[in-house]
Amino acid sequence: MNFLxxxxxxxxxxxxxxxxxxxxHHQETxxxxxxxxxxxxxxxxxxxxxxxxxxxxxQVERGELIAKADGFVSVPxxxxxxxxxxxxxxxxxxxGTRESAIIIETALSSGQRQLAGHxxxxxxxxxxxxxxAVWDMGMVGLGGAxxxxxxxxxxxxxxxxxxxxxNGCECEPFLTTDHRVMLEQINHLIRGITIALKCVDAPKxxxxxESNKRDVLEAIKPHLPNDSxxxxxxxxxxxxxxxxxxxxxxxLGVEIPSKSxxxxxxxxxxxxxxxxxxxxxxxxxxALIERxxxxxxxxxxxxxxxxxxxxxPLGHILDYAGFTGNEAELILGGPMMGMSAxxxxxxxxxxxxxxxxxxxxxxxxxxxxPCIKCSQCLQVCPINLNPxxxxxxxxxxxxxxxxEKYNLNDCFDCGCCSYVCPSNIPLVQYxxxxxxxxxxxHQ
Amino acid sequence: xxxxxxxIDLRTSPYIRRSPxxxxxxxxxxxxxxxxxxFSMVHFGISALALIVVTTFSCIxxxxxxxxxxxxxxxxxxxxxxxxxxxxxMTLPPGFPLWMGAVGGFVAIAMGKTxxxxxxxxxxxxxxxxxxxxxxxxxxxxxxWTPTHVAERFIEFIPSTLALPFMRPxxxxxxxxxxATDGFTGATPLALMKFQQIISDNTALFFGTVTGSVGETSxxxxxxxxxxxxxxKMLDWRIPAAVIFGTAISAEFFHLIDPxxxxxxxxxxxxxxxxxxxxxxxxxxxxxxxPLGIFVFGVLVGFLTVLIRLYGAMTEAVMYAILFGNAxxxxxxxxxxxxxxxxxxx
Numbered sequence: 157m158n159f160l161x162x163x164x165x166x167x168x169x170x171x172x173x174x175x176x177x178x179x180x181h182h183q184e185t186x187x188x189x190x191x192x193x194x195x196x197x198x199x200x201x202x203x204x205x206x207x208x209x210x211x212x213x214x215q216v217e218r219g220e221l222i223a224k225a226d227g228f229v230s231v232p233x234x235x236x237x238x239x240x241x242x243x244x245x246x247x248x249x250x251x252g253t254r255e256s257a258i259i260i261e262t263a264l265s266s267g268q269r270q271l272a273g274h275x276x277x278x279x280x281x282x283x284x285x286x287x288x289a290v291w292d293m294g295m296v297g298l299g300g301a302x303x304x305x306x307x308x309x310x311x312x313x314x315x316x317x318x319x320x321x322x323n324g325c326e327c328e329p330f331l332t333t334d335h336r337v338m339l340e341q342i343n344h345l346i347r348g349i350t351i352a353l354k355c356v357d358a359p360k361x362x363x364x365x366e367s368n369k370r371d372v373l374e375a376i377k378p379h380l381p382n383d384s385x386x387x388x389x390x391x392x393x394x395x396x397x398x399x400x401x402x403x404x405x406x407x408l409g410v411e412i413p414s415k416s417x418x419x420x421x422x423x424x425x426x427x428x429x430x431x432x433x434x435x436x437x438x439x440x441x442x443a444l445i446e447r448x449x450x451x452x453x454x455x456x457x458x459x460x461x462x463x464x465x466x467x468x469p470l471g472h473i474l475d476y477a478g479f480t481g482n483e484a485e486l487i488l489g490g491p492m493m494g495m496s497a498x499x500x501x502x503x504x505x506x507x508x509x510x511x512x513x514x515x516x517x518x519x520x521x522x523x524x525x526p527c528i529k530c531s532q533c534l535q536v537c538p539i540n541l542n543p544x545x546x547x548x549x550x551x552x553x554x555x556x557x558x559x560e561k562y563n564l565n566d567c568f569d570c571g572c573c574s575y576v577c578p579s580n581i582p583l584v585q586y587x588x589x590x591x592x593x594x595x596x597x598h599q
Numbered sequence: 600x601x602x603x604x605x606x607i608d609l610r611t612s613p614y615i616r617r618s619p620x621x622x623x624x625x626x627x628x629x630x631x632x633x634x635x636x637x638f639s640m641v642h643f644g645i646s647a648l649a650l651i652v653v654t655t656f657s658c659i660x661x662x663x664x665x666x667x668x669x670x671x672x673x674x675x676x677x678x679x680x681x682x683x684x685x686x687x688x689m690t691l692p693p694g695f696p697l698w699m700g701a702v703g704g705f706v707a708i709a710m711g712k713t714x715x716x717x718x719x720x721x722x723x724x725x726x727x728x729x730x731x732x733x734x735x736x737x738x739x740x741x742x743x744w745t746p747t748h749v750a751e752r753f754i755e756f757i758p759s760t761l762a763l764p765f766m767r768p769x770x771x772x773x774x775x776x777x778x779a780t781d782g783f784t785g786a787t788p789l790a791l792m793k794f795q796q797i798i799s800d801n802t803a804l805f806f807g808t809v810t811g812s813v814g815e816t817s818x819x820x821x822x823x824x825x826x827x828x829x830x831x832k833m834l835d836w837r838i839p840a841a842v843i844f845g846t847a848i849s850a851e852f853f854h855l856i857d858p859x860x861x862x863x864x865x866x867x868x869x870x871x872x873x874x875x876x877x878x879x880x881x882x883x884x885x886x887x888x889x890p891l892g893i894f895v896f897g898v899l900v901g902f903l904t905v906l907i908r909l910y911g912a913m914t915e916a917v918m919y920a921i922l923f924g925n926a927x928x929x930x931x932x933x934x935x936x937x938x939x940x941x942x943x944x945x
Contacts, residue, residue, distance in 0.1 A: 174615055329615065401940060414941040475602045483606040491614040498609055500602075514614055525621050525677070526719030531835060531888035539940045544888050545932075563939050571613035578621045579719070585611040 167392035168405040170538045172572045174329050174395055174492070176368060180452050181332040183460040185340060188476055190262050194236050194467035195247050195503035196222070197257045201296040202303045203229030208258055214241045219271035219445055222258055231294045231304050234443040236465035237262040238269075250488040250495040250502050257467070257503070273441025278351060286355050293443045294506075295434060299323060299334070299398065299427030300489055302507035305434070308424065309355040315419040320352055320361040321407060324428040325391065325398035327366060328490025331510045333448045334428050336461045338365070338372040341432045342379045348435030349386055356424045363388040363428070364407050366397055395492060396570040400425045402538055414566050429509075449473070449504060453513035455481035464504055471500030473511050487512040492571045525579040533573035533583065539566050543573035543583050550586035555594050564590055621718075624833045625678035631824040632685045632878070635814040643693035643745070644752025646760040647813045653697045654729075655684030657704025665713040679718045683707050686726035686878055689814030690871055690918070691733070694745045694757035698764040699737050703729040723925045724882040727918050734918070744787055744810050745775055787811045789870045789908065789915070792861055804868035815871040825877035834881055837890070841897020842876035843867055848898075849905035860909055872904060875917040885925040892928075892935035899931075900924040 199205030206223035216222055216235040223233040239262040246254040262268075276289055291306035311317055322345075326334040338345065349361050365372050367390050380386050391397055391406040401412045404423055412418050418425050433444060445466055452459040457478025464473065470486060487494040488508050504511070533543035541563055549558045558564040564587060573583040619627070639647040662680040666673040674680075684704055691700060707729025712721045734741050745757050788809050803809050805818045815821075828834035847863040854860045867873065880886060880900055887896045900920045907916030 172617070174617070405940075411941045414939060416941070471602065471604075479602050479605070481605055482603075483608065485608045485610060485614060487612075487614055491612070493612055494614065495612065496607075496609050496614070498607060500604055500607075512614070526717070528621055528624075528719050528883050529886070529888050530624070530883045531893075534888055534890070534937065540937045541939060542889065542936060545936075562936075566939055566941070569612075575613050575615070576617050578619055578624055580616070580620065582611055584613070 165392055166389065166406045167394055168397070168402040168538060170536050170540065170572070171394045171396060171402070172536050172575055173393075174575065176393075177329045177452070177491075178332050178335070178368070180330075180450055180459050180461055181335050181369075183332075183336075185336050185448050185461045185463055188462040188464045188468065188473065190237055190264060190268060190465060191468045191472040192264070193239075193242065193259060193261045193469075194465055195257045195259050195469060195501070196233055196236065196467040197247070197249060197255055197503065197505055198223055198233065199255055200233065200302060200466070200505040200507065201231050202301065203227070203231075203307075205256065206230060206233045208244055208256075210241050210244075210258065212241055212243050215239075216241060216260060217271045218268050219273070219443055221443075222260075225291070229304060229307055231296055231306075232292065232443075233258070234294055234445050235260055236445040236467055238266045239263045248499050248502055250497045250508075252498060260467075270442060270445070273443070276439055276441045278347075278354075278439060283355060283357060286351060289438055289441075290351075290355065290434060293434075293437055295430065295444050296506045297427055298429040298433065298447060298506065298509065300328075300493065300507050300509055302505070305426070305430055308426070309352070311356050311419050311424065316422055317356045317358040317419060317424050318360075318422040319408070319424075320349070320356060320358045321400075321403055321418075321423055321425040322349055322352075322361055322363040322428055322431060323398055323400070323403055323425055324363055324365040324369070324372065325403060326369075327393075327395045327398040328492055328494075328510070329395075330452050330512050331450045331490045332452075332461055333450050333509050335369055335372065337429045337432045337448060338369070339375055341436065342376055344435035345376075345428060345432040346379055346381070346386065346435070347439070348431030348433070351434055351438060352424070352426055352431055353385070358424065359385065361386045362407055364391055364403050365389075366391060366393040368393045395572065396538060399538065399568060399570060401568075414563070444506065447504075447506060447508070449508060450510040450512075451477045452510070453484075453487075454515035455479055455484065456513060466506060467503045469500060470497055470502050470504070470511065473504070474500065474513070477511075479513060481513070481515060483515075485514040487514065492575070493569060524581055527579055527581060530578060532576040532578065536572040536576050538570060538572065539563075539568070541567060543587075546590075547573075547581055547583045547586055550590050555590040555597075558587075558590050559594050564594070567591070619831075619833065621679075622677045625682060627831055627833050628682050628828060628878075629678055629685065631828045632682070632689070632814075634820055634824055635689060635817075636685070638817055638820050639689070639693070639813045642747050642816065643813060644749060644757075645754070646752070646757040647688075647693045649697055649756070649760060650691060650693065650695055650700050650813060651685060651688040654688040654691075654700045654704040655681055657701040658684035658687070658708045661705045661708040662713065662717075665709060666717075669713075674717055677718060680708060680712075683712070683725045683729070685814075686724075687729045689874060689878075690726070690730050690812050692741060692744050693813050694743060694759040695740055696737075696759055696762035698762065699733060699740060702736075703733045706732040719884055721884050722928075723922055724879055724885050727879060727922050727925075730918055731922060734913075734915075747810050747816075787870070788865075792865070792869070801864050801868055804865070812871060815874040818868050818873045821873045821877050834877070835883070835893070837893045838881040838886055838897055839876040841894045842872075842880050842900050842904075843897075845898035845901020846872060846876075846904055847901070849902040853905060853909055866905055866908070870908070870915060870917065872917050875921060876900075879917075880921050880924065882925075885928060887928050887932045887935065889932055889935040889937055891937075892931045895931050895935060896924050896928065899927065 711725030711728030903920035
C-alpha cells in the first residue's frame with residue numbers, strides 16, 4: 157500500500173495534472189458519413205498483420221471478412237464499408253512508415269447495411285469458445301494500445317484471476333470516447349463485463365473511473381447487478397491514471413511486478429470501450445468495423461464524438477468536422493501519447509481514439525537546452541525511473557546501460573518527463589528510440 | 600476532398616507541455632533576489648549596491664565573452680549568469696573592493712561554469728567557486744566587515760570599496776571607528792562566537808540587524824524570498840530543508856559533547872547558512888536529483904558546516920561544505936538510485 161492511499165486517496169504516486177480540455181464530453185456520439193474510400197491497414201494491432209483473402213476488383217459487403225489472422229497474436233480484419241476492393245497497397249501510416257492496406261472504394265448508393273452475423277448464445281458457450289468468438293470479431297484493446305483482446309483473455313494456466321479491472325479512466329487530455337460510451341452504452345458495457353468475467357474465469361469486476369466523470373458514476377450505479385459482482389469506484393483525476401499499472405495501484409493498492417503481466421498477481425485489465433463493443437457486437441455475431449473517435453482541438457467548427465468506420469482517411473474526418481485552419485498539427489490519439497500524421501490520407505485504425513488538431517501558434521515549442529538537473533522528471537515518473545540520467549545516457553548513445561542499470565524497459569512512454577522538462581528535452585522520444593534500437597540489437 | 604490541405608507540422612509526443620522553461624525559472628530566481636538587494640542597500644548603503652552591480656556585470660560580460668570565443672550563441676539571455684553575479688555579491692562583505700568583486704565574477708563564470716560546458720554542466724556552484732577564489736586570494740578584504748546603518752551610507756562609499764586594482768585597500772578600521780556608534784568591533788556573530796565566545800541574540804539574527812555579508816544577514820527575508828520560489832515550484836524545498844535539518848542535528852550533537860558549543864538555532868540563523876541553504880545548496884545542476892540523494896547531500900552539507908565552524912580555522916564554513924557536497928554529488932547519486940515501481944526483490 158502506498159502512502160497516498162493511507163490518507164484515503166485512490167491514486168498512485170507521482171504523475172501530472174495537465175489541463176483536461178475535455179470540451180466534447182457532453183456531445184453525444186454521432187455517426188460520421190461514409191467516406192468515398194477506406195484504407196484498412198492489415199496491421200492494426202500489436203502482433204502480426206492479417207493476411208488478405210480478397211483480390212482487386214472484388215465486391216465486398218460491410219462486415220465481410222477481408223483478411224484472416226496470421227497466427228495467435230494477430231486478429232482478422234473485416235470490411236468497414238460495402239464497396240469494391242481498389243487494391244492492396246503500401247500506404248503512409250501515422251507512425252511515418254509505409255505498410256500494406258486494403259483499399260475499398262465505397263459504394264455510396266448501396267445502403268451500407270452491415271452483414272448479419274450468426275446469433276451467438278453467450279450463456280451456453282464454453283470459455284474457450286467465447287475467447288474464440290472474441291478473436292473472430294477482430295477485437296483489440298480500444299484504449300489505444302491495440303493489444304489483441306483474445307490474447308489478453310487467454311490467461312496462463314498457472315494464474316488464477318481474482319478481479320477484472322475495467323479501465324474507464326481516460327486520463328489523456330481532450331479525449332472523451334470512453335466517457336461517452338460509459339454514458340450511452342451502459343447495457344452493452346455490463347454485458348461485455350459479464351462476458352469478460354466468464355472468459356478469464358473471475359468472480360468480480362471493478363470499473364475504475366476518474367473523478368472528473370461523476371456523471372458516469374450516477375448513470376451506471378442503478379444498472380449494476382445486485383450480487384455486487386460488478387462495482388464502480390472513483391479514482392483521483394491524474395495522468396497517467398489510465399495505465400494498467402497505475403489503475404491496479406489506485407484501486408487495489410498493489411504493484412504489478414516489473415516485466416510481468418497483470419495476471420501474475422491475479423488481475424485482468426480491460427478498457428471500457430473494448431468491453432462495451434464486445435457486449436454490443438458479440439451476441440449479434442458481428443465484427444469490429446467502426447469505432448468512436450473524439451474529434452477536437454483548434455480551428456474546428458463541429459468538434460465532437462463520432463462513430464467512424466475503420467480506415468477513414470483523416471481528411472474526410474476534418475472535412476466533416478469543419479476544419480478551417482491553414483497550418484496545424486494533426487494528432488492521432490491524445491496529446492500525451494498520440495502521433496502526428498504527415499498527410500490527410502493517413503487512415504484511422506482500431507487504436508485511434510482521437511483526432512486532435514493543434515494550432516501551430518499554440519504548439520510552437522522552445523529550443524532544447526541542456527539538462528539543469530531540476531529533478532522534476534523524477535518527481536513525476538509514475539514508474540519512479542530516473543529520466544534525467546536516462547536522457548544523459550541516451551545522448552551518449554549508451555543504450556545498453558540504460559536497459560541494464562536504469563530499467564529502461566519499464567518505461568511505458570507516458571511522456572510525463574517530457575511534459576514537465578523546463579529544458580524541453582524530448583526525453584520520451586529518446587527512450588522510444590533506445591528501446592527500438594535495443595530490440596533490434598537483441599534480435 | 601473539400602478542405603484545403605493545410606501546412607502540416609510534425610513533432611513528437613507529448614504535444615502539450617508545462618511551463619516554466621529554464622529562462623523563466625532563472626528570471627524568477629532573479630526576482631526572488633531583488634528584495635535581498637534592496638535590503639542590503641538599506642542596510643549597508645551604496646557600497647553594497649555598487650558591489651552587486653559590478654559582480655553581476657562581470658559575470659554577464661564573462662559569459663558573453665566566452666560564448667563568443669567558443670563561437671556559439673550567447674547564453675546570457677537565460678539569466679543564469681545574472682544569478683551567479685547576484686549570489687556572489689551577496690556572500691561578500693559590503694566594503695569589498697569593487698575590482699576584486701569583478702575578478703570574482705570572472706573566475707566564477709570562467710572557471711566555475713564555462714570551462715565545464717556552460718549551464719547544466721557545472722560540477723560546482725559557480726558563485727561559490729568565485730567566492731572560494733576570492734577567499735584564497737584576498738583573505739583580509741573578505742573578512743573585513745563594516746558596521747550597518749551608517750548615517751552617510753547613501754551618499755558615501757565605504758573607503759575600501761573604491762580601492763584601485765592591485766593596490767592595498769585603504770584601512771577601514773579608522774573609518775569604522777569614526778562612523779560606528781556603539782562600540783562596533785568589526786566582528787560578525789560567527790566571529791564573536793568563535794573567538795570571543797559571545798553568542799548573539801537570535802532575534803537580531805532572524806531579522807538581520809547584525810553585520811555580515813551583503814545579502815546574508817536577514818533570515819526572515821531569505822525565507823520569504825525562498826518561499827516565493829518554492830510556491831512557484833522553481834525551487835526544490837527538500838534541499839534547504841535537508842541542509843537545515845543536517846545543521847540542526849549536527850549542532851545539537853556537538854552541543855552534547857561540548858556544552859560550550861552553540862545550540863541549533865544559533866547555527867541555523869547565523870552566518871551565511873540560511874542564504875546558502877536556500878540559494879546556494881539548491882543550485883540544481885550541482886546537487887543530487889534522486890530523492891534519497893537530496894537528503895544525504897543536505898545532511899552532509901549541514902554536518903560539514905557545523906564541523907568547520909567549530910573546529911576549522913575560518914568562520915565562514917558553509918561555502919566549503921557546499922563545494923564539498925557538490926564534489927560528492929555524483930557519488931551520492933550513484934548509490935541512491937530510486938527503487939522503481941514493481942521492483943522485484945533480489
